Amino acid sequence: MKAAILKSFGTPLAIETLPDPVLGTGEIIVDVVAAGVLPYAAEVFSGERQYLLTLPVAPGAGAIGRVRAVGPDATRLAVGDWVSCDPTVRSRDDALTPDITLQGLSARGEGGLRLQKHFHHGSYAEQMLVPTENVFPLGQIDARDAGRWCSLNPLLVPYGGLLAANFCAGETLLVSGATGNFGSAGVAVALAMGAGCVIAPGRNEKILADLARRFGSRVRTVKLSGDEKADTERMQQAAPGPIDCVLDLLPPSAGTQPVRAAAMTVREYGRVVLMGGVGMLGGDDLALPYPWIMRNNITIRGQWMYPPEANTRMIGLIRAGLIDLDQFEITEFPLDEANAAVAYAAANGGPFRRTVLRCN
Incomplete structure (x- = not known):
């Protein structure tokens, strides 16, 4: 698969080919259609923000895409479903105080870094391996609106x-x-x-x-x-x-x-x-x-980030018309122009503006 790779802090992203992700139990493979570019992505990639991110990596926090493959324990998701991928990945072996990594962006402490080793690459790629519980169905959407749905994250x-x-x-x-x-x-x-x-x-x-x-x-x-x-x-x-x-x-x-x-x-x-x-x-x-x-x-x-159920509730607010995604101004770049997208996001990161990579 094609991906934009951050090889070292302070260097441009490299457009290269990575091995396709391999499906396991408790996991979903998603074909990434659109990935939001944070206004401060350049600060992360330069090392200025001092985020815990193991390199090299395809960065990118969160994505809108379609299910490519589901693990044997998935009972509702199906191949072809439009979904949102939540980057807030939590460890499964401590329900009280789980370790957390933001897939493709940052980790919280040593436990988060260990989790990041497996759910490593983010959404600046044609495919993503995502925990099943981090994949949320959107219902039917127009493919042209995938970038607009990236407004879920902010x-x-x-x-x-x-x-x-x-x-x-x-x-x-x-x-x-x-x-x-x-x-x-x-x-x-x-x-x-x-x-x-x-x-x-x-x-x-x-x-x-x-x-x-x-x-x-x-x-x-x-x-x-x-x-x-x-x-x-x-x-x-x-x-x-x-x-x-x-x-x-x-x-x-x-x-x-x-x-x-x-x-x-x-x-x-x-x-x-x-x-x-x-x-x-x-x-x-x-x-x-x-x-x-x-x-x-x-x-x-x-409060750091949000509980998992917030995804479903927010999708419901949007579907009910209580939040209008049309108020967001969306500027899209192809995956090959990831560096241009990062620079644009830094210069145009105001309210209700979203910079998006189209990955498929």
């Missing part, structure tokens, strides 16, 4: 945070990082879940105006000033009432100040979910005040 990340927060219809959510790739998707997901209001802070006035245009009066934007106390007050004032939940999706390039300013807008008994990359590359600790957390009964939770 939607699933904030969805995982909202599920972790037990976010309920009618509540008010503040999305810290709302002008970014995952944050803007979080605004869309929260509204689809029935949010009464979403507070969207940021510094990019053009993107804030676009969010207001897209979603109407249920979204209230706030231009951040950089003054922590003033920003906290302005975000609280923008809400129609108490802020029930804060979801942080800021990237590693952000400092702790905007995270703290957003977190401290939450009401008494409120919830704060941390999903971003702040501090991953060093910097100050978040330093939320202990007395404020304790006396106000604040719940603070970290």
Whole structure:
């Protein structure tokens, strides 16, 4: 099979031929039709993000494709089915604290690296070997829309945070990082879940105006000033009432100040979910005040990715028309032009924009 191979950090992807994957029990082989290219893929491939990724590898996290072969323990999936491949691979020998690897992207610790040895290559290839439990049927779709369905991945990340927060219809959510790739998707997901209001802070006035245009009066934007106390007050004032939940999706390039300013807008008994990359590359600790957390009964939770069932639920939200994939602007490149796709994604990674590799 043809694949784009990362041989060493800081070098371009090489278009080469790899052996076809070999099917085993508990596994599915998928013909990759479309694979999303992350806006920060170039930072991963350069080594800047310091992700645990064993090289050489065909990178790429997640894919849309068609089932090529199923293992003997698959009872519902069939050859030819349109499916989404979830990159969040969990070990099967510890249900309580499974090791995790993001197939084709990164591992969590030594256990994740061991798991990565088997489920090694990602979606920048014509075929993928995927755990059976990571393959989710989409139903019938038009092959021309496969790239649009790659928008599942940026939607699933904030969805995982909202599920972790037990976010309920009618509540008010503040999305810290709302002008970014995952944050803007979080605004869309929260509204689809029935949010009464979403507070969207940021510094990019053009993107804030676009969010207001897209979603109407249920979204209230706030231009951040950089003054922590003033920003906290302005975000609280923008809400129609108490802020029930804060979801942080800021990237590693952000400092702790905007995270703290957003977190401290939450009401008494409120919830704060941390999903971003702040501090991953060093910097100050978040330093939320202990007395404020304790006396106000604040719940603070970290959440990495999302539970497996989020895939099925998100597909259901899309099929029900609660999330419109047509709002995403899709730019596609053939697999042979993988390096051009990575460069394009880095330069055009704004909200509701997706760069996609067409692999078959």
